[in-house]
Amino acid sequence: MTRRAAAAIALTALAGATLAGCAGPADPPPAPELADVTVHDPSVVTSDDEVWIFGSHGASAHSSDLIAWTQHTVDLRADPDNALFEDVYAELAETFDWAQTDTLWAADVIELPDGRYAMYYNACKGDSPRSALGLAIADAVDGPYVDQGILLRSGMWDQESENPGEMYDATVHPNAVDPDAFYDADGAMWMVYGSYSGGIFILEMNPATGLPLEGQGYGTHLLGGDHARIEGPTVQYAPETGYYYLYVSFGGLDASGGYEVRVFRSEHPGGPYVDLQGNPAADVAGAPGTVFDDASIEPYGVKILGGHEWTDAPAVGVEAGYVSPGHNSWYRDPETGATSLVFHSRFPGTGEMHQVRVHRTYLTADGWPVVSPGRYAGEGSETASPDDLEGTWQAIAFDRVISPLTPMSAPLSLHSDGTVSGALDGTWTLEDGRDVTIETAEATYTGVAMRTWNPTADGWTWGISALTADGTPVWARKGVDPS
Numbered sequence: 403m404t405r406r407a408a409a410a411i412a413l414t415a416l417a418g419a420t421l422a423g424c425a426g427p428a429d430p431p432p433a434p435e436l437a438d439v440t441v442h443d444p445s446v447v448t449s450d451d452e453v454w455i456f457g458s459h460g461a462s463a464h465s466s467d468l469i470a471w472t473q474h475t476v477d478l479r480a481d482p483d484n485a486l487f488e489d490v491y492a493e494l495a496e497t498f499d500w501a502q503t504d505t506l507w508a509a510d511v512i513e514l515p516d517g518r519y520a521m522y523y524n525a526c527k528g529d530s531p532r533s534a535l536g537l538a539i540a541d542a543v544d545g546p547y548v549d550q551g552i553l554l555r556s557g558m559w560d561q562e563s564e565n566p567g568e569m570y571d572a573t574v575h576p577n578a579v580d581p582d583a584f585y586d587a588d589g590a591m592w593m594v595y596g597s598y599s600g601g602i603f604i605l606e607m608n609p610a611t612g613l614p615l616e617g618q619g620y621g622t623h624l625l626g627g628d629h630a631r632i633e634g635p636t637v638q639y640a641p642e643t644g645y646y647y648l649y650v651s652f653g654g655l656d657a658s659g660g661y662e663v664r665v666f667r668s669e670h671p672g673g674p675y676v677d678l679q680g681n682p683a684a685d686v687a688g689a690p691g692t693v694f695d696d697a698s699i700e701p702y703g704v705k706i707l708g709g710h711e712w713t714d715a716p717a718v719g720v721e722a723g724y725v726s727p728g729h730n731s732w733y734r735d736p737e738t739g740a741t742s743l744v745f746h747s748r749f750p751g752t753g754e755m756h757q758v759r760v761h762r763t764y765l766t767a768d769g770w771p772v773v774s775p776g777r778y779a780g781e782g783s784e785t786a787s788p789d790d791l792e793g794t795w796q797a798i799a800f801d802r803v804i805s806p807l808t809p810m811s812a813p814l815s816l817h818s819d820g821t822v823s824g825a826l827d828g829t830w831t832l833e834d835g836r837d838v839t840i841e842t843a844e845a846t847y848t849g850v851a852m853r854t855w856n857p858t859a860d861g862w863t864w865g866i867s868a869l870t871a872d873g874t875p876v877w878a879r880k881g882v883d884p885s
Contacts, residue, residue, distance in 0.1 A: 430853060430862035434779035437470040438720075438757045439463040442655075442746050443508035443634060445582065446731040447519070449543035453733060455744060455758065456509045456521065460484045462544075468733065468742060468760045468778050474544060479505050486521075486545040487538070493549045494523065497534045500555060501525035507533075508634065508729065511543065512583040512591075512612075520612035521547050522581035522593065531577035531599040532557025537612050553614060554578040556599070565619035573628050573690075575600045576620055582636040582731070583607060586646070586671040594624065594648070597633035598694075601626025601687065602650060604672055624673050625650065625666065628688035630699050631659075631804070634729035637671060638741070643769040648675045648683065649743075651728035652699060653804040657748045660696075660804040661726035664703030664873075665771060678704045678770060678873040696804040704873035706773050707743065707761075709808035710798045711750055714881075715858040718751030723808060725749055727759065740783060743773055750808070764850040764867065767837050772867035775877035776854035781862075785835025786851045790864055792818050797825040797878040814878055826876070838866050845870040856882050 441463050444455035454464045460478035465471040478484040478491075487493055491504075498504060503525050510522045519540045526533040535554045538547035554564055556578040563570035564578075577599040585591055591607040593614070605614045605621035614621070625648070626632040634651040645667040653660035666675035666683040675683035686702045688695035707730070711723035727747035734741045741763045746756045760778040763771045774781075775798070797814035812825040822830045828842035832851060840847040849868020856863045859882035866878040 430784075431780040431782070433860065434469050434855060436779070437472070439471040439473045440476065440756060441758050442756060443580070443729040444731055444744050444746060444758050445508065445510040445636075446733045446744050447511045447513060447543065448733075449513070449519075452543075454511065454543050455731070456511045457746070458508050459505050460486060460490065460509070462486065463758065464544075467780070468744075469780060471758060477505075486540075486547055488546050493538075494525075494536070497523070497525050497536055497552060500534045500552070501532060502527045507579045508581075510581045510583055513543075514539075514612055515609050517541075519543050519547075520583065522553075522583060522595075523547075524579040524581060524595075526577065526579050526597075527557065530557050531572050531597075533578045535578040535581055535595065539612060550612070554595075554620065563620070572599045574623075576603045578620075580634050580729075583612075584637050584639075584671075585609070587639055587641070587644075590671075592637070592671050594635040594637055596626065596635060598626075598629055598631060601630070601632060602635045602648075606672070622672055623684060624648065624675060625683040626687055626699075628690055628695065629693040630686070630688035631694050631696060632686070632699065636731050638732045638734075639671070640741075640765065640769075640771075642765060643667075645669060645769060646671045646675075647771060648673075649730055649732070650703070651730070652703065653696065653726070653728070654694075655726060655728065657725050657754055658806045659726050660709065660806050661728035662705060662708035662804065663728050663730055663743070663745065663773075664705050666703055667770070677702055678768075678869070678871065700802045700804055701872075704770055704869065705800060705802060705875055706763075706771060706869075707745070708800050708875075709806070710800070710877070711808050711810050712796060712798075712858065712879075713811045714796050718749075720749045720752070720757065721857045722750040724759070725752075725808065726806070732763070733760075738783065741771075742778055762852065764836075764852060766848050766850060766869060768848060770869060770873075772849050772869060772875065773877075774852050774854050775865040775867055775879045776856060779855035781853040781855065784853050786832065786853075786864055787835065788818075788832050791816050791830075791832060791838075791851060791866075791880070793880055795824075795866075795878045795880045797876060799825060800875045800877075802872075802874055825878075838868060840866075840868060840876075845874075847876050849876075854879055 730745035847868035854865035
């Protein structure tokens with residue numbers, strides 16, 4: 403569904419559903435017919451039965467099933483006749499001039515209550531937080547979008563910031579990029595944004611116009627600061643828990659940057675947000691006087707997605723694993739309530755080539771999201787039996803270090819006597835066909851079992867995605883039965 407209608411529909415037709423669902427055993431769907439696209443920093447909006455994604459450089463794509471995608475636009479630098487605008491360089495000339503660039507960064511599109519579509523475009527100089535964030539509106543999701551002007555500026559050295567009376571300071575004020583507009587459970591509209599610099603901020607918005615409510619300046623600080631590598635925020639409301647989940651990407655976006663997704667949650671869209679250990683997000687920042695201080699932020703947030711490699715897969719390519727996955731958005735199915743994470747990723751041995759990926763997400767018994775270890779391929783919400791999970795697996799034990807060095811999968815066995823051996827040693831239990839607990843001497847992993855697609859074996863199998871008490875994940879996928 404559209405994020406505009408997320409709150410109202412979720413609280414009525416979808417009330418009582420879970421992200422994992424409660425369906426019993428069922429035959430898996432047919433093999434997926436995948437079609438991939440390139441949209442960096444994808445942001446989701448829906449239009450009728452189509453799911454659209456918009457991202458950096460004016461790229462966009464759409465799909466009716468989250469499996470087969472169609473590219474709509476690619477890169478305005480290569481094709482200045484970008485279909486989203488009549489004349490993008492003429493219409494957004496003020497933005498390009500301020501940001502001293504010839505391209506756009508991570509755009510976000512949301513449907514307004516009157517059916518129009520609001521695009522929050524943004525551009526950044528790149529080697530500094532000199533950026534502009536503006537609004538354009540269209541009658542149809544695919545445009546053409548008409549500029550409404552710049553909403554926020556950043557990087558104005560030795561000048562007053564958007565906060566009256568305050569000179570711009572990149573350690574405490576935001577870089578005005580990476581917007582994500584959303585509606586809360588009561589239908590009020592908000593926008594989170596920010597990248598590095600002073601961190602992630604949130605503004606209350608006017609849904610009738612798509613503009614920020616007056617008098618907020620940069621808005622409320624939620625997370626980050628002192629140039630910590632935190633960016634790409636998005637907020638998702640889950641009616642099952644009553645929480646708002648703030649997803650952000652830690653690290654750098656390129657193949658050597660160690661990009662990964664972490665999440666915090668709050669009972670209010672405007673915060674304060676906390677992680678699984680109760681650490682306030684607003685206190686997470688780089689050490690004063692530092693730049694890109696990963697060590698100061700690594701202990702915080704619930705990590706749900708990071709670079710990894712499957713050792714039972716090819717050593718190079720899109721099936722080998724992910725390199726620097728991140729800058730996610732999300733989608734919730736209006737009929738089933740099933741949710742998915744939508745993000746971009748690079749891949750082992752392929753350099754900076756990137757594609758969009760979609761993975762189902764589920765809530766643990768403690769109300770924290772976990773991500774399926776396999777890309778979405780049409781699976782439903784089938785529950786598992788202990789017999790389904792017994793056998794040989796590949797497991798990836800993530801850590802909290804922000805690094806381009808990716809963890810490799812290792813063999814794992816779940817035995818019929820309730821023990822686990824291999825990558826983890828201990829015991830395992832399954833409750834209600836979905837809730838998995840793995841106990842080891844070092845940690846307790848709490849998570850979910852789900853149906854998943856294994857592209858290496860070209861078949862359906864089972865997956866596990868779980869978290870430790872400090873928010874560190876483990877993924878596992880079972881070997882495919884050759885029968």
